[in-house]
Amino acid sequence: MKKYLFGILVIGLAACGEQKPVNPQEEDKNLLPTDLVSNPASANGTDSALMHTLATMDFKDTMHNFGTMREGETVYYDFEFTNNGKNPLIINNALGSCGCTVPEYPHEPIEPGKSGIMKVSFNSTDKQGHQEKSVTITTNSTRGTHMLYIKADVKASDKN
Numbered sequence: 239m240k241k242y243l244f245g246i247l248v249i250g251l252a253a254c255g256e257q258k259p260v261n262p263q264e265e266d267k268n269l270l271p272t273d274l275v276s277n278p279a280s281a282n283g284t285d286s287a288l289m290h291t292l293a294t295m296d297f298k299d300t301m302h303n304f305g306t307m308r309e310g311e312t313v314y315y316d317f318e319f320t321n322n323g324k325n326p327l328i329i330n331n332a333l334g335s336c337g338c339t340v341p342e343y344p345h346e347p348i349e350p351g352k353s354g355i356m357k358v359s360f361n362s363t364d365k366q367g368h369q370e371k372s373v374t375i376t377t378n379s380t381r382g383t384h385m386l387y388i389k390a391d392v393k394a395s396d397k398n
Contacts, residue, residue, distance in 0.1 A: 293327035293350070295379045296320050297386070302358075304390035310363050317356040317386050321348045323379065330376040332356065338363070339371040339388065362392045 302315040321327040326347035334340055342357040358373055373386040 291324045292380045293321050293323035293325045293348070293378055295327055295329075295375070295377050295381070295384050296322050297384070300385065301387040301389070304360065304388065306391045306393060307362055309366055309392050309395040312359055312361045312363075313390070314357060314359045315388065317358060318353060319356065320353045321350055321379075324350055325378075326350065327354075328378045330378070332373055332375045334358070335372045335374075338365060339373060341373045341375070341386075343375070356386065358386060358388060360388055360390060362390065365392045366394055367392060 297317055297319045299317065302317070304313050304315070307313060326349050328347050329343045329345070332341035332343045338361045340359045340361075342359075344354045348354045356373070356375065360369075360371060362369070368389070368391050370387065370389045372388075375384040375386065376382070377384065
């Protein structure tokens with residue numbers, strides 16, 4: 239039994255591979271500067287003064303109805319937003335509720351007073367009937383998480 243466990247341990251260690259040590263002198267060019275990070279929440283509570291300096295992500299609208307469309311069509315909508323905060327807005331991630339809903343977002347910080355676009359596409363392939371989808375956006379804004387919604391009524395294609 240001990241030989242069996244030892245063998246599993248050796249195989250497990252070999253499977254892990256060699257870890258490359260992190261060199262603090264090497265810079266990752268894809269990382270944002272740390273001065274853009276501001277967190278008003280701590281174990282002691284929320285710093286309300288700091289909270290008022292955070293970025294915002296204010297949308298003109300958060301829901302779009304594509305109306306009636308044919309199965310197999312792909313449609314797009316540009317959700318416009320503005321950073322009305324006092325610090326740059328950083329969008330960490332945007333994720334559609336399914337693979338048919340794909341968001342595209344700016345990867346550069348949006349400066350205070352500037353606007354941006356979250357482009358959302360909906361692919362109706364293999365979808366029929368009333369469809370409602372969402373996009374979840376993670377940011378450094380006062381709200382942190384934002385939601386966008388799209389809907390459409392998909393009619394069967396003529397290919398049957």
